[in-house]
Amino acid sequence: MRNLVRYFGLTFLQFLGVVVAFVVLVLLGVRYTPLSLFEGYVYMMPTMGLWLAPMTLAGCHATMALPTYFGVRRRDSFLGMQILAVVMELCTLILAVTATSLISTWHTDWDIVMIPASIPVVLASSLVVIELSLLAQYLPRGAKQRTASVLMVFIIIVLTSSISLGVFKALDLPMPFFPIHVLRPGWAVFTLVCAAAAVILGVVTWHFYRKVVIRT
Amino acid sequence: MTTTTKAPAPQPLQADKLCKTYGKQSVLQDLDLTFEPGCIYGLIGRNGAGKTTLLGILSGQNFATGGRALYGGQPVWENSAVLGNLHFARELSAASELSGLSVKNFMRAGRLFCPYWDQDYADELIKKFELPNKMINRLSRGQMSMVSITAALASRAPVTLLDEPTAGLDVVVRERFYRILLEEYQRTGRTFVISTHIIEEAASVFEKVVILDEGKVVADQNTEDLVAQFRYISGPAAELDAALAEQDIMPLQTQVLGGHKMVAVRGEDALFEKLAARDGLTVEGMNLQNVFVALCGHGDEEG
Amino acid sequence: MKGTLNDQSLIYRQIAQLLEDGILRGEYPADTQVPSTNELARAFNINPATAAKGINRLVEEGLLYKRRGIGMFVAPGAAEALRQKRREDFAKTQVRAFVREAKRLGLTQQELYSLVKAQAQEEQLP
Numbered sequence: 168m169r170n171l172v173r174y175f176g177l178t179f180l181q182f183l184g185v186v187v188a189f190v191v192l193v194l195l196g197v198r199y200t201p202l203s204l205f206e207g208y209v210y211m212m213p214t215m216g217l218w219l220a221p222m223t224l225a226g227c228h229a230t231m232a233l234p235t236y237f238g239v240r241r242r243d244s245f246l247g248m249q250i251l252a253v254v255m256e257l258c259t260l261i262l263a264v265t266a267t268s269l270i271s272t273w274h275t276d277w278d279i280v281m282i283p284a285s286i287p288v289v290l291a292s293s294l295v296v297i298e299l300s301l302l303a304q305y306l307p308r309g310a311k312q313r314t315a316s317v318l319m320v321f322i323i324i325v326l327t328s329s330i331s332l333g334v335f336k337a338l339d340l341p342m343p344f345f346p347i348h349v350l351r352p353g354w355a356v357f358t359l360v361c362a363a364a365a366v367i368l369g370v371v372t373w374h375f376y377r378k379v380v381i382r383t
Numbered sequence: 384m385t386t387t388t389k390a391p392a393p394q395p396l397q398a399d400k401l402c403k404t405y406g407k408q409s410v411l412q413d414l415d416l417t418f419e420p421g422c423i424y425g426l427i428g429r430n431g432a433g434k435t436t437l438l439g440i441l442s443g444q445n446f447a448t449g450g451r452a453l454y455g456g457q458p459v460w461e462n463s464a465v466l467g468n469l470h471f472a473r474e475l476s477a478a479s480e481l482s483g484l485s486v487k488n489f490m491r492a493g494r495l496f497c498p499y500w501d502q503d504y505a506d507e508l509i510k511k512f513e514l515p516n517k518m519i520n521r522l523s524r525g526q527m528s529m530v531s532i533t534a535a536l537a538s539r540a541p542v543t544l545l546d547e548p549t550a551g552l553d554v555v556v557r558e559r560f561y562r563i564l565l566e567e568y569q570r571t572g573r574t575f576v577i578s579t580h581i582i583e584e585a586a587s588v589f590e591k592v593v594i595l596d597e598g599k600v601v602a603d604q605n606t607e608d609l610v611a612q613f614r615y616i617s618g619p620a621a622e623l624d625a626a627l628a629e630q631d632i633m634p635l636q637t638q639v640l641g642g643h644k645m646v647a648v649r650g651e652d653a654l655f656e657k658l659a660a661r662d663g664l665t666v667e668g669m670n671l672q673n674v675f676v677a678l679c680g681h682g683d684e685e686g
Numbered sequence: 687m688k689g690t691l692n693d694q695s696l697i698y699r700q701i702a703q704l705l706e707d708g709i710l711r712g713e714y715p716a717d718t719q720v721p722s723t724n725e726l727a728r729a730f731n732i733n734p735a736t737a738a739k740g741i742n743r744l745v746e747e748g749l750l751y752k753r754r755g756i757g758m759f760v761a762p763g764a765a766e767a768l769r770q771k772r773r774e775d776f777a778k779t780q781v782r783a784f785v786r787e788a789k790r791l792g793l794t795q796q797e798l799y800s801l802v803k804a805q806a807q808e809e810q811l812p
Contacts, residue, residue, distance in 0.1 A: 170495040229483045236473075236481065237496035237538075238443070238466035377461075380445045383479040423733055561731050569724055569734060587697050590735040607696045607736065662786060670693040 171234065171247040178230055182223050182255050186215075190266045197270055209270055212263045213281040216289045217296055218322045220255045224248075225300040225318070232381045245376050249369065252297045253290075260286045260293075287349040291361035296321065298368035305375040390499035391468070393420035393541035393574040394455030396441055402449030403436050403598075410436050411598045413450070418542070418576055418593075423568055425589035425606065425671075426578040429679055432595040434578040435473075438544045442471035454542070467498040472535035472545045475519060475527040482520035486530055489519065490537075497538040505537035508563070512556075524551030532560060536567055542574040549581055557581070561588050586610075586671040596679045606671060613674045614655050617645035618664040626661055630654060635677040647677040691730050701726060701740025709749065709764050710772070716762040720750060747771075 193212070196205035227248075234244040260281075267281045281289075296318070303314040349358055401414040410433045418424055418441075428434050439445030441452045443459045443466050452459040459465050475481060481489070490509070494500045512529040519527060528551050535543050549557045565588060568575060576593075579585050586592075586606060594602040602609055616623060616634075623644045627634065632654070634646035647669065648654075659666040669677070691700050705721075708714045723741060727734035741758055744750040749764040788798045 174492060174495050229481055232480045233484065233489070233492045234496055235444070236471075237493055237534075238469060238540075239496050240461050240463050240466065242461060243463070378446050380439065381473075381480050383473045383475060383481065422735070558731065565727060565731060565733070569727065583693055586693070587691065587730070587732040587736065590733045607698055607739070611696060662789075668695055 168239070168243050168247075171239065171243060174234065175230075175247050175251045178227070179251055179255060182220070183258055185223075186219060186259055186262055190262050194266055194269060198273060209267070212267055213285070213289070216256060216260045216263060216293045219259055220252060220293060221296040221300040221318075222322070223255070224252055224297055225303065228304045231304075232379075235379070236381055241377050241379065245373055248301070252301070253294070256290055256293050256297065257286075260289055282348065284348045284350065288354050288358045288361075291358045291365065294365035295361050295368065298365050298372055302368055302372040302375070305372060305379055387501045387503075387539070388499050390539045390541050390571070390573075392572070394468070395420055395453075396469070396542050396574070396576075397453040397456075398437065398441060398450070399453055400450035401437070401440060401447050401452065403433070403440060403445075404448050409598060411440075411447075414598065414600060416593065416600050416603060418574060419591075420542075420574050421572045422574060422590045423564075423588055424574075424576040425582070425585060425592040426576055426595065427580075427582055427592065427671075427675055428578075428595035432679075433598045434595055435546050437595065438471055438546055438576065438578060442469045442544055444471050444473075468541045470497070470535055470538040470540035470543045472531045472543070472548060474547045474550055475531050476524075477520040479519070483518065485516060485518055486514055486522075487516045489530060490534065493534045493538060497540065499539040499541075501537050501539050504539070505533060508533040508536060511559075511563075525553065525556065526551075528552055529556075536563070539571070540573070542576075544576045544578075546578050547580065548577060549579060549585075554584075557584065561585065564588065582675055583670055583672040592671065594675060594678060601678055610669060610671055610674055612649050612651070613669045613677060614648055614650075614658075615645055615667045615669055615673070616648055616658055616664055617643065617667070618661075620644040622661070622663040626658055626664060630657065636680060647673070649677075691732070697732055698736050698739035698743065701730075701732075701737055702743040705740070705744055706749070706768055706772075709760055710768050712765070714760045716760050716764060719757050719759050722757050 189208075190212075193205050193208045197209060231244060231248055234247075235241060264281045264283055264286065271280045299314065299318055299321075303311055303318055306314055349355060396418040398414050398416040401411050401416075402409070403411040414433075414437065416437075426434050426438070436445060440447050441459065443452070443461065446460060454465045454468060457465050459469065473479075486509075490505055493505070494502055512526075512533060514526060514529055514533065515522075519530060522530065528548055532545070532548050535545055535548070549560060552560065561584075564575065564577075567573065577585065577589070589606045591604060592602065592606045592609060593600060613635075616626070618626075620639065620642050623646065627646070627648075630650075632648055632650060634648050636647040638645045648658075655666055658664055690704070691697060705714070708720070714720050720741070721729070723734050723738045726732070726737035726740070730737075741750065745752065745758070747767075749761055749767060750758045751761050753759055785798070793801070
């Protein structure tokens with residue numbers, strides 16, 4: 168439905184604005200200041216795909232509820248929601264790739280670069296998180312709390328892992344998982360497993376969403 | 384001037400053996416009801432009678448656990464051909480899932496998704512109600528009602544359901560609302576179904592009334608035809624009891640004051656003529672609110 | 687505003703009564719137009735169907751007739767017909783209530799008649 172695109176388009180543009188602003192700020196900071204503050208943010212970039220979009224979507228149920236309130240089919244708004252999530256995620260990842268490669272051209276010693284081949288891997292894993300954060304909103308109360316806590320724990324892990332990347336670098340420790348390339352067998356399997364998990368979670372979310380009633 | 388697609392004529396909205404249970408609790412049981420097109424209906428019932436649930440299911444906002452909701456013979460649930468013809472305006476509150484939105488975004492969504500949305504009318508109503516562009520949860524209760532009403536009217540949906548639209552509105556604004564509603568009705572002939580607790584004030588606006596009691600339909604007819612079937616009969620207790628026994632009537636409500644008794648009775652004009660003919664008895668009419676209490680108060684005895 | 691409408695009797699009857707009073711008072715002479723359904727609905731903030739019911743009551747009783755596309759008009763002889771109807775109603779309801787009240791007060795027939803006569807003379811009944 169064209170109107171759903173226009174509706175979600177606003178949410179998307181707002182999100183994009185925030186991400187672009189963040190990336191531009193970090194880039195400018197890295198380029199023009201010697202502040203190591205921005206270094207920390209750079210380490211976040213490869214992994215920001217894992218939490219930026221999910222966290223934004225986690226608070227979106229008012230945005231999701233409104234089309235239903237005005238008579239849009241749940242099937243249509245669910246699909247729109249999924250497409251929005253994928254597009255948001257892709258944009259985040261493309262920005263991450265662009266930004267990190269830009270930085271590596273300025274500071275050749277930095278190799279925390281996100282290569283394009285990492286995109287499918289991070290996309291698949293981020294979709295798991297996204298579906299989980301969407302699911303959390305439509306579960307009945309008890310399960311909702313538990314899922315939300317799982318999500319919180321996960322996000323904390325991701326954030327700390329990006330900080331620990333910096334620690335690894337500083338201590339010059341070898342990093343066996345890098346580069347994250349979708350065609351490396353380990354990562355390929357991981358990608359497929361995540362994709363499957365995302366699909367399953369998506370189906371489960373649909374099961375709860377298809378009969379959702381707006382709480383007023 | 385924004386272009387508006389002209390809304391089609393309303394069609395019947397029907398509850399077909401509708402059942403709704405929440406866990407073990409049955410809110411609606413085998414409910415059969417049809418809202419005829421082009422009428423203003425009042426939907427009245429006590430708290431918990433199932434009004435909001437019924438309206439929610441009929442508009443596709445909630446799902447039935449049994450039976451179906453039909454619009455023009457077509458199922459309502461998840462049916463995009465039908466959903467554009469229905470609008471359910473709910474009571475918004477600070478606890479509502481929608482309360483984090485601004486008035487502007489709320490109306491914008493209405494314009495995007497309601498096929499017959501009239502933006503000029505929406506602007507006119509926003510001005511008339513003096514609605515600020517704030518977050519919904521920062522509005523007063525009355526203003527929240529007005530947001531809900533504005534969206535309902537501007538949607539120009541052929542069948543519009545309103546759940547307690549006058550909650551939080553003072554009496555002056557309530558009269559304004561009835562006036563605006565009647566103007567829109569005279570202009571478009573839309574079907575309106577309004578659930579309310581403020582019965583007597585709104586009674587003159589309702590052509591028909593549906594009374595819901597514990598998930599069942601207790602009355603469904605022209606308002607004045609319904610009210611005409613009820614009377615208060617009062618007089619000395621002995622005489623009253625004798626008269627009732629003679630006509631074989633069961634009173635719906637009884638009030639005793641010393642040797643004097645008053646009862647609420649349902650029947651035909653002929654019966655009331657006979658009762659009025661008796662010297663000691665006084666026969667008086669009831670209004671819709673009285674009728675409602677008589678039917679749904681479950682024979683509370685006082686005195 | 688609801689104005690002169692009350693909740694003591696059915697609204698469509700009050701509308702009918704309103705128009706009847708107007709006819710009796712000479713506000714609406716024969717063959718003049720009475721307010722339309724929509725005008726009445728707007729004036730009293732009521733459902734037009736209710737206003738229409740009141741008007742139709744008078745049409746059924748032959749007091750009003752319809753001119754297509756224009757509106758409702760007072761039938762010739764309506765005022766007289768109304769007077770007659772009201773007389774019958776008067777006898778049935780008001781006189782009965784009046785006499786019953788007198789009975790409750792313990793008045794004799796004679797006392798009742800003299801009260802009525804005194805009042806009639808005061809009002810200058812012919």
